[in-house]
Amino acid sequence: MPQREALSPLLPVAITTGEPAGIGPELTLMLAERGELPPHSVAVGDITLLAERAELLGLKVELAACQPGEPLPEGPSVLPVWPVALDTPSQPGVLNAANAAYVLATLAAAVHACQNGHAAAMTTAPLHKGVIIDGGYPTFTGHTEWLRDACGAEEVVMMLATDSALHAQVSGWQGPADLRVALLTTHLPLRAVADAVTPTRLVRISRILAADLTRQFGIAKPRIAVCGLNPHAGEDGHLGREELDIISPTLEALRAQGLDVRGPYPADTLFTPRHLAEVDAVLAMYHDQGLAVLKYAGFGNAANMTLGLPLVRTSVDHGTALDLAGTGKASPASLAVAIRLARHLADQRAATCTTSHL
Structure with missing residues (x-):
């Protein structure tokens, strides 16, 4: 049997930036500014939100909008972004149920990219379950269950x-x-x-x-x-x-x-x-x-x-930390671990798949 081609190492890990009022946007920006964002990573979220959070925290990050399937912009402190627009402006630490659909749209964009061969894996920053429920999604219980249903997994x-x-x-x-x-x-x-x-x-x-x-x-x-x-x-x-x-x-x-x-x-x-x-x-x-x-x-x-799941998904081990949002005091360590893990699992899954089809 012909060897099945593994995932290209150039395929990015798609990072959903999570609850806009939480720490997810700034954690992604911190990693980009420090040069600690693993290669071939792309943020999925509102580019204006990211720009405002970077300015608030004094983070020197160049945001570069692009689309799934396009080559990722590269360079020191460059953060590629697949743009998804907020439904209403967001302030750090202030939840707004009007943005519930936005958070789910970032997840849908990352899933779609994985399913269509534009991303090797997805990593999710934390979301706030309560605000999504209040925003008109009463059966929402979390990333895990939403992804199960979105991917049609039993x-x-x-x-x-x-x-x-x-x-x-x-x-x-x-x-x-x-x-x-x-x-x-x-x-x-x-x-x-x-x-x-x-x-x-x-x-x-x-x-x-x-x-x-x-x-x-x-x-x-x-x-x-x-x-x-x-x-x-x-x-x-x-x-x-x-x-x-x-x-x-x-x-x-x-x-x-x-x-x-x-x-x-x-x-x-x-x-x-x-x-x-x-x-x-x-x-x-x-x-x-x-x-x-x-x-x-x-x-x-x-x-x-x-x-x-039929795709690789990882996430952080913490929540939205609304009290820390916009302060610059949150640590991006878990997000960095999650992104590295996503890449590792995607490579391991591809290698196992290749071996099983020899």
Whole structure:
């Protein structure tokens, strides 16, 4: 069979600048001014907003408008921009629901570019869920779910990783900050989580996680540790039966199919070096069970990614930080990690795809 051509390294990573009143626009500008924006990166957002934020913060950045498919302008402190117009002017720290459609339009532009071969991957700066809901999108629950629906994916997985755990050659525990944590459920109220822990969801999420640890991280035989839902993983049914009735039987069935899924383990003791040394990722049952630990270990130097999509998407590990917007005090470290990760995952996915078609 002919070799399938890998993604061109010249294809850019499209960076959506997120909530216009938040720190996303200025983080992108900071990286550009410092020369820390990875090569072949392009911002997706309102060019006037970016110019105003750069002037406010005294950032010396040359903004260069271009269109998907065109060569990116290059040069010191140059920030290429695929323009998407705001619906109404924005002030740092001041939310305006009138710009909800604008934020979603930047996401749609980046997805379209990835799907049409104009971008290798997309990285998203933080958005504000509440303002999008208030802006006329009542079912919006976050980037992850929106991208699932926009790409027509049946199921996706949210996974965060600390910077030192992002590279394909890193496998297993290397220190207190090396973590990959995936979530069985994402943005659900805590009282709804138990009902969402089903055999069907656990099978789908485990399979996607294992497949993308191979496809995007190059781990041939991923080892996944699974948290229990209840304290002490249910204490043999005395603190809840989800482990006995749902999680353990499902993991046993997955192991019979060849997946290396271990547990369920008590979450309060799983996140220790002794246990993490033996696995490549942890699957937590709900948002704060896994992400509180990861963000304690590596906040500001970690990235979020969505597994199970037909494209590569990464994001920062923090929110819009409205109180810091326009002050110049926010750190762009997580955005830099997320952009590097997007490039790495796109290259790894292309290499895996090429190998599988030989």
